[in-house]
Amino acid sequence: MKPDLLRQHIRSAREATRFPVGVNVPLARGDAADLLDVALEEGIRIIFTSSGSPAQHTRRLKDAGCTVVHVIAAVKHALKAAESGCDAVVAEGFEAGGHNGIDEITTLALVPQIVDAVALPVLAAGGIADGRGMAAALALGAEAVQVGTRFAATVESSAHPTYKRLVAESADSGTVLTMRRLAPVRMLKTPFAVKAADAERRGAPREEMEALLGTKREMLGIFEGNVDEGMFEAGQSAGLVHDTPHAAEIVRRMMDGYYSTCERMAGTLA
Numbered sequence: 001m002k003p004d005l006l007r008q009h010i011r012s013a014r015e016a017t018r019f020p021v022g023v024n025v026p027l028a029r030g031d032a033a034d035l036l037d038v039a040l041e042e043g044i045r046i047i048f049t050s051s052g053s054p055a056q057h058t059r060r061l062k063d064a065g066c067t068v069v070h071v072i073a074a075v076k077h078a079l080k081a082a083e084s085g086c087d088a089v090v091a092e093g094f095e096a097g098g099h100n101g102i103d104e105i106t107t108l109a110l111v112p113q114i115v116d117a118v119a120l121p122v123l124a125a126g127g128i129a130d131g132r133g134m135a136a137a138l139a140l141g142a143e144a145v146q147v148g149t150r151f152a153a154t155v156e157s158s159a160h161p162t163y164k165r166l167v168a169e170s171a172d173s174g175t176v177l178t179m180r181r182l183a184p185v186r187m188l189k190t191p192f193a194v195k196a197a198d199a200e201r202r203g204a205p206r207e208e209m210e211a212l213l214g215t216k217r218e219m220l221g222i223f224e225g226n227v228d229e230g231m232f233e234a235g236q237s238a239g240l241v242h243d244t245p246h247a248a249e250i251v252r253r254m255m256d257g258y259y260s261t262c263e264r265m266a267g268t269l270a
């Protein structure tokens with residue numbers, strides 16, 4: 001999102017809930033500082049930062065009274081986030097939709113290692129789409145979960161109807177991680193994704209991969225529903241998504257599933 005679109009989305013999110021609203025800003029973006037300015041101007045005080053150094057903006061955000069959470073995919077980055085003064089980290093595993101860490105560490109292996117490495121609260125992400133996944137994440141020591149793909153296929157999501165339909169129709173093997181050498185990204189296996197994966201497999205030159213990665217591929221795919229030219233970022237959890245209900249319904253299902261999983265586990269131990 002460009003700054004103006006972000007402002008629009010913050011306002012509509014505010015109208016849709018009485019709960020606090022947070023904003024995620026990938027720090028590698030050239031306009032990250034402008035996006036953070038918009039969030040602060042709009043009164044946002046929960047900021048999630050990703051893909052970039054947390055040393056860049058954390059101090060300023062903390063001085064403005066924000067809770068700052070940084071997304072990491074390896075222990076060394078969690079340590080850097082702690083050092084930079086972040087309040088918590090999201091440990092995001094290889095299953096996750098969108099941009100991935102280069103070390104390809106799965107959520108199951110990553111979360112407990114991050115819990116052991118830093119004293120900060122850890123939110124688990126990647127592959128969590130229901131109450132069973134949430135219970136598993138909390139069993140690993142996480143205090144909360146961050147869920148992407150499941151919420152991207154809800155009524156409230158601003159994704160294109162084609163994106164939502166393809167996520168809901170996706171099977172367990174419906175995603176691919178590609179662009180490993182430039183910026184690894186997990187997406188649905190659309191015609192564009194197949195083209196990008198083929199180019200990567202035959203060792204296409206860097207310029208060709210850069211052109212494929214492009215700058216507006218996410219917008220073309222997720223917002224415009226263009227399966228030939230756009231990226232449909234989604235995680236392996238797409239195989240657990242079969243419908244596009246309201247976001248509130250997802251929260252209800254997750255909590256019900258979480259409690260019934262805990263009961264089932266307690267029964268197993270008894």
Ligand SMILES: Cc1cc2nc3c(=O)[nH]c(=O)nc-3n(C[C@H](O)[C@H](O)[C@H](O)COP(=O)(O)O)c2cc1C
Binds near residue numbers: 097147149152
């Ligand atoms: C369509 C889509 C767009 C995303 N965009 C971003 C983003 O801009 N910044 C970010 O930190 N994470 C982004 N993510 C990752 C999510 O925040 C979340 O960590 C991830 O989806 C969790 O894994 P899951 O997809 O299995 O739920 C995106 C995920 C999806 C599916």
